[in-house]
Amino acid sequence: MSTLDTRSGLGNDVPLWKRYVAGHHWRNAEEEFDACTLGFWLFLATEVLLFAGLFCAYAILRFKYPDAFVNGSSYLDWRWGCVNTGVLLISSYTMAASIRMFQLDRQSTGKLLLAITFICGIGFLFVKGTFEYLPKLSGWFFFLDPALPHYLDFKNGEALGGLFVHIDGYGGKAPGQFFSYAFSSDPWEPLWWSVYYCATGIHALHVVIGMSLIAWCWVRARMGAYGPTHYTMVENTGLYWHLVDLIWIFLFPLLYLIH
Amino acid sequence: MIEILGKLSMTLAPTTLAAESQPTYSWWFRNYGATENATHSDAIFMNIWWISIGWFVFLMALMVYFVIRYRRRPGVPAPYSPSHNTTLEIAWTIFPCLFLVYMFLAGFHGYIEKMVAPGDSIEMNLTAKKWDWTITYPNGASSPERTVVGAAAKTQIGDATPGARPIPIFYVPGDTPIKFNMVSQDVMHSFWVPDFRVKMDIFPNRYTTYWFEAKGPDEKSMTLKDSTGKDVLTAQGQKVHYNDHYIFCAEYCGDQHSEMWGIIRVVPRAFYASKIEEWNIEGKTPEEIGKLVYQSQGCSACHTVDGAKGAAPTWKDLFGNTVPTNVGPVLADENYIREAIYTPAAKIHEGYPSNMPVFTTAQIDERRMQGLIAYMKSISSKAPKSDAAAPAADTKDASKK
Amino acid sequence: MTTLDSSKAGHHGDHGHHGGSYLTPKGGWLTTVIDWATTVDHKKIGVMYLVAVLFMFFLGGVAALVVRTELMTPVRTVEVQATDPATGKAMVDADGKPVMKSEIRGQWLGEMKAKIDGQELTSIDGGNNWYNRAFTLHGAIMVFMVIIPSIPASLGNFLIPLMLGAKDVAFPRLNLLSWYVYVTGSIFAVCSIVIGGVDTGWTFYTPYSTTTDAEYANVVLMVLGAFILGFSSILTGLNFVVTVHKLRAPGMGWFDMPLFIWAMYSTSIIQVLATPVIGITLLLLIFERMFKIGIFDPALGGDPVLYQHFFWFYSHPVVYVMILPAFGVISEIIPVHGHKKIFGYRAVAFASLGVALVSFLVWGHHMFASSGELAATVFSALTFLVAIPTAVKVFNWIATLYKSSIALTTPMWYALMFLFLFSIGGLTGLPLGTLATDLHLHDSYYVVAHFHYVMMGGTIITFVGGLHHWWPKMFGRMYNQFWANIGAFTVFIGFNVTFFTQFFLGTQGMPRRYASYIDDYQIYHQISTVGSYLLLVGFLIHLFVFLHSLVAGRKAPANPWGGLTLEWEATSPPDEHNFHHEPMVKHGPYDFETTVPPHWDPKDYPLPALPKHAH
Numbered sequence A: 001m002s003t004l005d006t007r008s009g010l011g012n013d014v015p016l017w018k019r020y021v022a023g024h025h026w027r028n029a030e031e032e033f034d035a036c037t038l039g040f041w042l043f044l045a046t047e048v049l050l051f052a053g054l055f056c057a058y059a060i061l062r063f064k065y066p067d068a069f070v071n072g073s074s075y076l077d078w079r080w081g082c083v084n085t086g087v088l089l090i091s092s093y094t095m096a097a098s099i100r101m102f103q104l105d106r107q108s109t110g111k112l113l114l115a116i117t118f119i120c121g122i123g124f125l126f127v128k129g130t131f132e133y134l135p136k137l138s139g140w141f142f143f144l145d146p147a148l149p150h151y152l153d154f155k156n157g158e159a160l161g162g163l164f165v166h167i168d169g170y171g172g173k174a175p176g177q178f179f180s181y182a183f184s185s186d187p188w189e190p191l192w193w194s195v196y197y198c199a200t201g202i203h204a205l206h207v208v209i210g211m212s213l214i215a216w217c218w219v220r221a222r223m224g225a226y227g228p229t230h231y232t233m234v235e236n237t238g239l240y241w242h243l244v245d246l247i248w249i250f251l252f253p254l255l256y257l258i259h
Numbered sequence B: 001m002i003e004i005l006g007k008l009s010m011t012l013a014p015t016t017l018a019a020e021s022q023p024t025y026s027w028w029f030r031n032y033g034a035t036e037n038a039t040h041s042d043a044i045f046m047n048i049w050w051i052s053i054g055w056f057v058f059l060m061a062l063m064v065y066f067v068i069r070y071r072r073r074p075g076v077p078a079p080y081s082p083s084h085n086t087t088l089e090i091a092w093t094i095f096p097c098l099f100l101v102y103m104f105l106a107g108f109h110g111y112i113e114k115m116v117a118p119g120d121s122i123e124m125n126l127t128a129k130k131w132d133w134t135i136t137y138p139n140g141a142s143s144p145e146r147t148v149v150g151a152a153a154k155t156q157i158g159d160a161t162p163g164a165r166p167i168p169i170f171y172v173p174g175d176t177p178i179k180f181n182m183v184s185q186d187v188m189h190s191f192w193v194p195d196f197r198v199k200m201d202i203f204p205n206r207y208t209t210y211w212f213e214a215k216g217p218d219e220k221s222m223t224l225k226d227s228t229g230k231d232v233l234t235a236q237g238q239k240v241h242y243n244d245h246y247i248f249c250a251e252y253c254g255d256q257h258s259e260m261w262g263i264i265r266v267v268p269r270a271f272y273a274s275k276i277e278e279w280n281i282e283g284k285t286p287e288e289i290g291k292l293v294y295q296s297q298g299c300s301a302c303h304t305v306d307g308a309k310g311a312a313p314t315w316k317d318l319f320g321n322t323v324p325t326n327v328g329p330v331l332a333d334e335n336y337i338r339e340a341i342y343t344p345a346a347k348i349h350e351g352y353p354s355n356m357p358v359f360t361t362a363q364i365d366e367r368r369m370q371g372l373i374a375y376m377k378s379i380s381s382k383a384p385k386s387d388a389a390a391p392a393a394d395t396k397d398a399s400k401k
Numbered sequence C: 001m002t003t004l005d006s007s008k009a010g011h012h013g014d015h016g017h018h019g020g021s022y023l024t025p026k027g028g029w030l031t032t033v034i035d036w037a038t039t040v041d042h043k044k045i046g047v048m049y050l051v052a053v054l055f056m057f058f059l060g061g062v063a064a065l066v067v068r069t070e071l072m073t074p075v076r077t078v079e080v081q082a083t084d085p086a087t088g089k090a091m092v093d094a095d096g097k098p099v100m101k102s103e104i105r106g107q108w109l110g111e112m113k114a115k116i117d118g119q120e121l122t123s124i125d126g127g128n129n130w131y132n133r134a135f136t137l138h139g140a141i142m143v144f145m146v147i148i149p150s151i152p153a154s155l156g157n158f159l160i161p162l163m164l165g166a167k168d169v170a171f172p173r174l175n176l177l178s179w180y181v182y183v184t185g186s187i188f189a190v191c192s193i194v195i196g197g198v199d200t201g202w203t204f205y206t207p208y209s210t211t212t213d214a215e216y217a218n219v220v221l222m223v224l225g226a227f228i229l230g231f232s233s234i235l236t237g238l239n240f241v242v243t244v245h246k247l248r249a250p251g252m253g254w255f256d257m258p259l260f261i262w263a264m265y266s267t268s269i270i271q272v273l274a275t276p277v278i279g280i281t282l283l284l285l286i287f288e289r290m291f292k293i294g295i296f297d298p299a300l301g302g303d304p305v306l307y308q309h310f311f312w313f314y315s316h317p318v319v320y321v322m323i324l325p326a327f328g329v330i331s332e333i334i335p336v337h338g339h340k341k342i343f344g345y346r347a348v349a350f351a352s353l354g355v356a357l358v359s360f361l362v363w364g365h366h367m368f369a370s371s372g373e374l375a376a377t378v379f380s381a382l383t384f385l386v387a388i389p390t391a392v393k394v395f396n397w398i399a400t401l402y403k404s405s406i407a408l409t410t411p412m413w414y415a416l417m418f419l420f421l422f423s424i425g426g427l428t429g430l431p432l433g434t435l436a437t438d439l440h441l442h443d444s445y446y447v448v449a450h451f452h453y454v455m456m457g458g459t460i461i462t463f464v465g466g467l468h469h470w471w472p473k474m475f476g477r478m479y480n481q482f483w484a485n486i487g488a489f490t491v492f493i494g495f496n497v498t499f500f501t502q503f504f505l506g507t508q509g510m511p512r513r514y515a516s517y518i519d520d521y522q523i524y525h526q527i528s529t530v531g532s533y534l535l536l537v538g539f540l541i542h543l544f545v546f547l548h549s550l551v552a553g554r555k556a557p558a559n560p561w562g563g564l565t566l567e568w569e570a571t572s573p574p575d576e577h578n579f580h581h582e583p584m585v586k587h588g589p590y591d592f593e594t595t596v597p598p599h600w601d602p603k604d605y606p607l608p609a610l611p612k613h614a615h
């Protein structure tokens, strides 16, 4: 773990990462690093198991109501899913690269890559929020939404000076009991939306957590905390971000592609 | 796979290892069990019990002996003994397995017996709801009989404190396999008759089954009495013997989970047949049907018919009256009654809680609904006396005052 | 605790050149409080857990006594007067006599019906409601807030680094965080009680838990509490796994670790792997309750059995989270107080791992009455499998007693009590794993008796026993063994009186979670209730013995029982950084035949006469 530690006795002119001293109960910094990584892998295992529960629910409910799931899934646009998959894959790459940069002490590239990763995260959430959640829940479309032209005949309102357009009868695909989509053709479709929102929602929460970690890394990196001999935090943040990516790689086909 | 295992277990499982001796049973069980399966299952239990006792006594005896023999005495070193012995350790890993294999097979055997109903069982439907049971017999009748355990009926199966709520009594024929198809109307319940040694969970979204073949009543069984204490006689003038068995709900289901009881009353087949004929709605007037429904669907638990106050509005003088509801006064006509039963939440009688259960058309079909209405009319001074089955349209106009 | 004088205890091993024990106050009381609240020292965190867990145990115990008191009579024992919702005043009938809740309970009580007139009755407002809350509270507290953190988080935190010869756990700050998370979770759960309680049972089965009339917020709060406690449990487990992997003293191989460490290691693995599943389950349950998403609600197409599978996938392994640490403690107490090497070290170690592994495969045995035939059969078979490693351990402990030198100290009494009680608990689990008999015994008092024998007779008894074993190490004080033994025997007798009767209740047909029952059962219930009060007396004796020890106890030597594991090489209480020098491991944890325990005078410590060709 990264601590601001002055026990090394080195002066302020030396970069922070060189001044890093392992916790008092460790014999040396390598052992501490190994331990942190092991701990983090275990933590990732718990995350995988957390999502395993969701996947299980998905499998069982899909088995019970295949039609509802096919029907529900047909409202998802695989192209948005693709865009987001791409965004996450790129960000996974920049994240990995940024760790490498810190290991090579190329501070500014490292920081830049961290920033790009963060921006990718924002992009992911933006696409999810504006093009996926919002129209499905409320019927409000972003004016740039490529799906919008199909529905313009049913337009019945605008907001924020035309930035958002309301389409009559499109919203209401909320989970469970709150489902009120007039044109649904399957009685169990609400369940599909429950699974969809729970899975993507909890995943989005993980994206947010990952982004916070990245932001924190970036702040610390600006202080010079990471370098060839000490980069535990970026490394683990990277692992976390890959996990977030990996889970999406599973969610994407399950939700968007399988019919 | 299951079949093979089942066959295997039949041959391997000695089920009478333990003597079915009375004293042991009275410690563990209240009786010998009311079905063959129950007796069998008790034998399995007793076998496991004796095996466990054997192991337990053996291990504890060793422990106590060692503690006494090797207690520490000042200055005396512990006698040396090796701390590892592969043969011994392998032996005591494998040896207990034999017992465990027996338990598994015996249990599996008994399980299949308890789960798979014979093909010639009489099928009945059982619905559970908070906190009541209903059984529908093959002819569509259901039992209107209830008893307050302890006070109204002394049963041979043990008392409960007088004043507890009335619980339903279900008549079933003795020495006949019976199979319930069970479903719940709200949360999960579990149907348990301890005397049969089986319980099965009941779900709101799927059917589960329960079967038993209760040993028929014999001369030693209780004789049935009516409310005045006189013996009930069959058409042939014989006394009717019966055995009662408690039903308990065994899956936690809320406030009165612990009072969700019932009684299975095992009677001779002929008497059972006459009973369900008595409750059959075929060939009865609407009014009689309504009264039966009132008793058998549990309406009587909340609604009174004599004007007394209750948990729910009384039905006395209800029909044709103007009822104060949360959406304003409403005339209690056929449509109102119908709505109050199928969708009770639509209008709530002022001053009463909104806990009237929802009934479906499956439980109260059109005939029973008309019966109920006819019955309500018959006990209301406000209802038009002339024709019992007055079409709804007539009263419609009257309601627009 | 801050009043403790922790100057060097009078023992040989202390070189006296360090800043004093970890208990030494750092200054005024405020400084001390802040020091404890922000400490990352595993020993202090262990003590903080201990205090929190004992407090929760007390709360859970009080709830248990409420439950038992109610069950004295077949109807209401403790009556609650009803309030008139119209006036908000206590209800009285026409004669001015108070009207009790049980009387208006009644959609059912003919003659009482008059009183219900105008009364807003919801299904939750009947007479059993508070009983249902009491046992839910009891079960939830005992499971999530007492037994799961009991041995691991308190004794484990304190001992693992000491036994490994380390200065601290791998992630000290994470450790402190776990404690705060634990306290937060407990506060959530306790809050839900303060604002009215939850009546779902500790299993939160849907659809009851998502539809009960208990105020919406309560269920969410309680479930959220359990969810948060799960995090605490994961973090602790994770910390321990890494500690065991990375912080063993030089020279300590895997098979030189004390068996307590093995047990804690297996426990931690279960905690890390099983808890996330309950996490997502509880989260979905909260969503279900708040947003009616329908995954578990049959009315919306969901599946209540799915919930049960999820729940038990966690909650079965978790019963081994409860018992494995106890196994670990027993594996320490018996060799140390018998001065003999544990019999079959490797078998005991591997049995821990074996139990941990198999425990993931048997969850379905809680659902024999609700799952399909094939599933039930497979789960029954696997359930018996899990009994084998456990049986092996019992045999090993008893074999360890053979030709040992048994000192009947309080911890040893507890270990013997454990063998007795746990064997009963485990053996009575067998008819539950047997399909045919479980259909009768499921959800009856037989199950209640079974799990109290394993949880209370197994784990809590061992927890208290372990506390007596390590008390001198933790607080540097001895306690009055005579009174401690009296307390132990009282607990033992009280326990058996309370719970053995419940086996009979169960086989005779008494369902669990019942506030009222038929009269025939009353005598058993009364015996059981009397026993539970005896239990209270027993635990109060222990409480006083401990308090007395803290203020007036004799100073403890570094190694009062003559143990060989590393914690006995530290001072009592250990100083801030545990050891003066990093310990080197020169002998096995149980090599009593060849090694004189640290700080013991070889003159007074007789080594067993080794046979000539001993290894």
Ligand code: HEA
Residues within 6 Å of the ligand: B055, B056, B059, B096, B099, B100, C203, C319, C320, C322, C323, C365, C366, C367, C383, C384, C386, C387, C390, C391, C394, C422, C423, C424, C425, C426, C427, C429, C430, C432, C433, C434, C438, C441, C442, C443, C447, C450, C451, C454, C455, C458, C459
């Ligand atoms: C500390 C916790 C703990 C432990 C260790 C155990 C151990 C075991 N449990 Fe228990 N159990 C619970 C806690 C625990 N249980 C709880 C809390 C519940 C109820 C939850 C609820 O519904 O609220 C429960 C419920 C429960 C059920 C479900 C009952 C029902 O609801 O229908 C079953 C069924 O199989 C079961 C079986 C077992 C078995 C086979 C073991 C085995 O591991 C036991 C192994 C031990 C021995 C066998 C004894 C020692 C060995 C010997 C003395 C040597 C001789 C042995 C042989 C020859 C075999 N348990």
Ligand code: HEA
Residues within 6 Å of the ligand: C054, C057, C058, C060, C061, C062, C064, C065, C067, C068, C135, C136, C138, C139, C140, C142, C143, C146, C147, C200, C201, C202, C203, C448, C452, C455, C456, C460, C464, C498, C511, C512, C513, C514, C515, C528, C532, C535, C536, C539, C540, C542, C543, C546
């Ligand atoms: C660790 C687990 C644990 C422990 C220790 C206990 C302890 C006790 N339990 Fe248990 N119980 C459960 C876990 C536990 N229980 C669970 C999971 C359920 C199921 C709930 C459900 O159905 O949802 C249950 C249910 C349950 C029931 C069934 C309720 C029902 O189904 O209707 C009963 C009834 O008798 C009962 C009684 C008791 C009693 C009398 C004790 C006594 O042993 C308690 C004695 C303790 C005290 C009196 C406190 C004294 C403490 C101090 C004074 C503090 C100081 C202490 C020291 C210094 C050591 N419990």
Ligand code: CUA
Residues within 6 Å of the ligand: B129, B130, B131, B188, B189, B190, B249, B250, B251, B252, B253, B254, B257, B258, B260
């Ligand atoms: Cu129905 Cu419990």
Ligand SMILES: [Cu+2]
Residues within 6 Å of the ligand: C315, C316, C319, C362, C363, C365, C366
């Ligand atoms: Cu289990």
